[in-house]
Amino acid sequence: MSTDSIAWPRSEAVSRPFVDQLHEWITTVDHKRLGILYIVYALIFLIIGGVEATVMRIQLIRPHSDFVSPQVFNRMFTMHGTTMIFFVAMPLVFGFANYLLPLMIGARDMAFPRLNAFSFWLTAFGGLLLYFSLVGANGLYGAGNAPDVGWFAYAPLTSLAFSPGHSTDFWTLSLLVSGFGSIGTAINIIATILCMRCPGMTLGKMPLLAWLNLVMSGLVLLAVSPLTAAQIMLMIDRYLGGHFFDTQAGGSAVIWMHFFWIFGHPEVYVLVIPAFAFISEIVPVFSRKAMFGYPIMVAATVAIGFLSMSVWAHHMFTVGMNSNANTFFVLSTMAISVPTGIKIFNWLATMWGGKIVFKTPMMFAIGFLFQFLIAGLTGIMLSSAPFDWHLGNSYFVVAHFHYVIVGGILFGVFGAFYYWFPKMSGKMCNETLGKWHFWLFLIGFHLTFDFMHVPGLLGMPRRIYSYEPGRGCEIWNLIVTIGVVFQTLGVLVFVFNLLWSYFRGETAGRDPWDAWTLEWSTSSPPPAYNFSTIPTVRSRRPLWDLKHPDDPDWKYE
Amino acid sequence: MSIAVPEMNVPEPNWVLPPRGRVAMFCLIAAEAAIFTIFVVAYLFYLGKNPMGPQPRDVLEAPIFYSICLLSSSLTIHMAVLALRKGRIGNFGAWWGLTIGLGAAFLYGTASEWHRLIYREGLTISTNLFGTTYYSLVGLHGSHVIVGLIGLSTVMAFTLLGKVSQEHAERVDVLSLYWHFVDVVWVVVFTVVYIIGR
Numbered sequence: 123m124s125t126d127s128i129a130w131p132r133s134e135a136v137s138r139p140f141v142d143q144l145h146e147w148i149t150t151v152d153h154k155r156l157g158i159l160y161i162v163y164a165l166i167f168l169i170i171g172g173v174e175a176t177v178m179r180i181q182l183i184r185p186h187s188d189f190v191s192p193q194v195f196n197r198m199f200t201m202h203g204t205t206m207i208f209f210v211a212m213p214l215v216f217g218f219a220n221y222l223l224p225l226m227i228g229a230r231d232m233a234f235p236r237l238n239a240f241s242f243w244l245t246a247f248g249g250l251l252l253y254f255s256l257v258g259a260n261g262l263y264g265a266g267n268a269p270d271v272g273w274f275a276y277a278p279l280t281s282l283a284f285s286p287g288h289s290t291d292f293w294t295l296s297l298l299v300s301g302f303g304s305i306g307t308a309i310n311i312i313a314t315i316l317c318m319r320c321p322g323m324t325l326g327k328m329p330l331l332a333w334l335n336l337v338m339s340g341l342v343l344l345a346v347s348p349l350t351a352a353q354i355m356l357m358i359d360r361y362l363g364g365h366f367f368d369t370q371a372g373g374s375a376v377i378w379m380h381f382f383w384i385f386g387h388p389e390v391y392v393l394v395i396p397a398f399a400f401i402s403e404i405v406p407v408f409s410r411k412a413m414f415g416y417p418i419m420v421a422a423t424v425a426i427g428f429l430s431m432s433v434w435a436h437h438m439f440t441v442g443m444n445s446n447a448n449t450f451f452v453l454s455t456m457a458i459s460v461p462t463g464i465k466i467f468n469w470l471a472t473m474w475g476g477k478i479v480f481k482t483p484m485m486f487a488i489g490f491l492f493q494f495l496i497a498g499l500t501g502i503m504l505s506s507a508p509f510d511w512h513l514g515n516s517y518f519v520v521a522h523f524h525y526v527i528v529g530g531i532l533f534g535v536f537g538a539f540y541y542w543f544p545k546m547s548g549k550m551c552n553e554t555l556g557k558w559h560f561w562l563f564l565i566g567f568h569l570t571f572d573f574m575h576v577p578g579l580l581g582m583p584r585r586i587y588s589y590e591p592g593r594g595c596e597i598w599n600l601i602v603t604i605g606v607v608f609q610t611l612g613v614l615v616f617v618f619n620l621l622w623s624y625f626r627g628e629t630a631g632r633d634p635w636d637a638w639t640l641e642w643s644t645s646s647p648p649p650a651y652n653f654s655t656i657p658t659v660r661s662r663r664p665l666w667d668l669k670h671p672d673d674p675d676w677k678y679e
Numbered sequence: 680m681s682i683a684v685p686e687m688n689v690p691e692p693n694w695v696l697p698p699r700g701r702v703a704m705f706c707l708i709a710a711e712a713a714i715f716t717i718f719v720v721a722y723l724f725y726l727g728k729n730p731m732g733p734q735p736r737d738v739l740e741a742p743i744f745y746s747i748c749l750l751s752s753s754l755t756i757h758m759a760v761l762a763l764r765k766g767r768i769g770n771f772g773a774w775w776g777l778t779i780g781l782g783a784a785f786l787y788g789t790a791s792e793w794h795r796l797i798y799r800e801g802l803t804i805s806t807n808l809f810g811t812t813y814y815s816l817v818g819l820h821g822s823h824v825i826v827g828l829i830g831l832s833t834v835m836a837f838t839l840l841g842k843v844s845q846e847h848a849e850r851v852d853v854l855s856l857y858w859h860f861v862d863v864v865w866v867v868v869f870t871v872v873y874i875i876g877r
Contacts, residue, residue: 141746145843230849233699233702233703234699234703305707305710306862309707309710310695310702310703311703311705312703312706313699313702313703313706315697316697316702317696317697317698317699317702318699319694319696321694322694339706340709343706343710343713344710344713346710347710347711347713347714347717348713348714348716348717350714351714351715351717351718354714354811354815354819355718355815356722358811358815359811361803362804363804363805364804364805364811364815365805365807365808365811366811366812370809371730371808372725372728372729372730372807372808373808373811374724374725374728377724380719381717384717390747415837442717452709560859593722636698667800
């Protein structure tokens with residue numbers, strides 16, 4: 123019997139006082155609501171971080187511009203980097219994982235709902251703490267407000283002598299607090315995936331999204347913890363007079379770099395693996411084919427997880443390590459392109475011969491494939507130590523990692539928004555607006571980040587607040603800033619589309635994409651308990667089995 | 680078309696999944712181990728790089744008695760869990776109380792060592808690089824002992840109130856995993872600080 127025929131009381135139908143609703147959202151332990159809280163929170167910070175990027179680009183639109191002072195420029199790039207990584211990308215990743223995982227593995231909630239809420243509020247207050255620095259960081263010193271030490275905060279710039287006031291303390295504390303939140307969520311995700319699967323869903327029958335989030339959470343445990351340790355050391359240096367990074371007392375500035383990048387590089391994979399997960403769900407559904415090479419995808423993801431722990435010092439080629447270390451990190455970095463390449467081929471092979479449906483989620487997925495490939499190629503260029511000596515700390519590096527984070531991760535996340543918005547809201551996203559969003563953002567992205575490689579090759583260093591005319595950088599910087607206009611328009615269309623579709627969109631029904639994973643078997647939006655009966659599965663595509671009882675998947679897997 | 684919850688003809692026989700408490704505790708231990716690794720690496724990296732002030736060789740004495748206290752508490756907590764599994768609440772309380780006593784004795788040992796180092800040897804966290812790394816590493820471990828003791832004492836309080844019974848053995852076992860981890864970390868810290876470091 124279908125669950126449709128039972129009339130569940132719709133609590134949303136009754137309009138309740140705003141305070142009651144607010145109270146419900148703040149005290150919620152429901153994984154779906156927490157997922158949406160994470161996502162909305164991340165979108166707000168996405169706008170803030172975007173404004174900071176725009177300020178930087180306006181400053182760099184022409185040489186000798188004085189739109190902002192050098193001090194403000196330093197704060198802008200520090201806040202932009204910290205915000206985008208810790209308070210946009212991480213919450214987006216965790217938000218989607220929170221919302222989707224229990225639905226996709228046939229569970230009613232995460233393994234630890236209250237830990238889930240606790241982790242969210244830690245992350246949320248971490249972000250507020252970072253921005254409270256604008257008010258509170260002056261301290262008694264009257265020194266600067268927002269943190270201005272760069273998002274990787276190299277020692278000894280973070281020592282009391284060079285960073286008086288409390289701006290660096292706010293930076294440290296906010297990362298410490300949100301780091302605890304990340305570790306809590308990662309523990310929760312692993313426990314959910316391993317212990318909450320519905321009957322029949324063995325590890326080999328989980329949706330790829332679950333597998334990839336499992337690897338991502340393992341990386342969070344092993345990567346965010348070193349950052350936590352390093353932040354504790356920095357606090358000891360700043361508050362208790364310790365000497366960890368105090369070079370005048372025998373401490374080492376280089377060891378901070380090691381500790382930071384032991385976190386920093388796996389962090390890239392923490393963010394990109396969930397993007398892989400979105401693509402791995404979107405590409406098969408819109409190619410009308412099962413995922414090509416599921417076991418190889420899992421193996422490649424696990425390989426990426428392991429390899430990503432051994433590549434961190436490729437961020438430090440220009441520091442002057444010995445040649446053995448350089449060689450090791452060159453080789454390990456190049457090795458990680460192998461499993462990543464396997465994934466690209468698997469997605470292409472899934473599309474090959476399929477009946478591709480060019481809906482907005484699929485367009486973003488194809489954009490992801492194309493751009494992530496280029497990002498990987500410039501990554502291989504930079505992984506070669508001699509080449510990196512030339513380009514390290516230049517705009518080429520900035521262009522490279524924005525290609526990964528915007529061209530790869532953000533495109534994957536946009537695809538996920540369009541794909542799962544009908545499930546989360548019960549309404550379809552507007553296709554026309556979605557296409558406008560895609561093309562505006564695609565054009566803006568390529569104007570900005572394709573052309574950003576060039577001033578890097580010409581020798582323009584990152585993080586400078588101005589530059590000299592007559593060195594060939596003017597035209598490139600102008601084009602880069604023009605691209606920002608298109609990206610901004612794209613994001614505005616996106617936000618408008620979300621709001622418009624939420625209030626005016628067509629009703630989606632439970633399965634608008636004719637998809638195959640369990641989240642589409644329940645109503646949109648799902649009831650608080652997700653499934654009235656816990657489902658049982660026999661293959662990787664339980665809904666395919668249900669729709670095609672004559673030719674189910676489990677006969678072949 | 681109405682899509683019912685997917686139900687297949689053959690239900691999975693014996694669908695057993697790992698207990699979530701243990702899985703979560705192992706994850707927490709992995710994360711904690713990563714934090715300790717960074718502090719241990721820092722300690723080893725800075726060995727012998729200390730320009731002035733007290734040196735490890737001159738001021739450190741291995742706290743052998745208190746280390747034995749902490750390590751044997753792993754045995755007593757194991758006995759406590761075994762007793763609870765069999766439903767012997769009295770035995771459980773006795774072993775559990777002994778564990779808390781041994782943990783507290785270890786903390787007293789650390790406290791008296793720090794008192795000696797600070798007031799007699801003049802070594803504080805800001806004196807020199809050795810002081811910074813020593814107090815951080817041993818203090819990080821000590822703070823974990825404190826957290827563990829708070830957890831153990833909570834269970835003890837519930838035991839004394841008569842609220843703990845055989846059915847809680849699994850949960851208590853999860854807490855004991857944390858305590859075992861704290862002990863294992865001490866083996867590493869002891870080796871690094873008092874054997875290699877001197």
